[in-house]
Amino acid sequence: KTAAIVGCPFRCPRVGVDQGPIHLVEAGLVDQLTELGWKVNFDGHHQFEEVNVAADPPIGKLKNPRLVSKVTEAVAKVVGGHAKKGELPVTLGGDHSLAMGTISGTLDAHPDACVIWIDAHADINTAETTDSGNIHGMPVSFLLGLGSPVPEFSWVKPALKPERLVYIGLRDIDAGEKRILKENNIKAFSMHEVDKYGIGRVVEMALDHVNPKRAYPIHLSFDVDALDPSVAPSTGTPVRGGLTFREGHYICEAIWETGLLVALDLMEVNPSLADAASVQQTVTVGCSLVRAALGKQLVRR
């Protein structure tokens, strides 16, 4: 079995190189996955700086729309290409807007895939509901085809259905997003449910919702800010009251155990935001989560 590492050192807003993916690879992720028995393809990080957009003024409130669209479309092609070859794309971010690309790529190769979105945030704002204009708060709305179309993103097919999406870890949802979740009957297990039922039951209920017969391939999109900031401090939009180290790993281990994982995103590791020790901790946790999702049991049996 082959894992294809897709490094996307892409940061928005204040567009720049998000060194997160570079740190993850430099921390030895390739060797760590090889030790797990994976054949690992890594053909270098995406050089999104080469994606040249002349002027990129905001469209409505949307910031860097043309750049984000071009970068995410390129990622869709790369992830889709790996998936069609039967490889497991492991996309390292970098901005969660990239999930517009990764999930489009997955759905191109696996039209019946379901999406398990681990995040403090719902990332489902539309062009109308966003307050920040940051597209990392919007990828899910594009994938579902919600809100008024934005011509620059016409390449994004609304290939995801609400019943094939489930969230775990939510605790910072905007008013507009709450409405959208309700109107579309989208299942979300917030930290309240994690406390109420425990992570084991929550993962089981999440899988029962999106994958009742365990027949659909799974795309796991993991935003490290789903973890408590004490666990993963170096990230763009930290929110208190997050998943513990173990809860984060349990999600990845349980999804691995289904045998249905076809794509993984490990997003929002942003080393430019904290001191060296906090960056190191976030990178180490990020690598550990990837290993857990690709078969490593934390508690060795």
Ligand SMILES: N[C@](CCCC[B-](O)(O)O)(CCN1CCCCC1)C(=O)O
């Ligand atoms: N919902 C937010 C945050 C999105 C986080 C993206 B992720 O999950 O990839 O990290 C927050 C919007 N707003 C910010 C100011 C205070 C009120 C909420 C937004 O910008 O849309």
Ligand SMILES: [Mn+2]
């Ligand atoms: Mn971001």
Ligand SMILES: [Mn+2]
């Ligand atoms: Mn996110």
Ligand SMILES: [Mn+2]
């Ligand atoms: Mn988030």
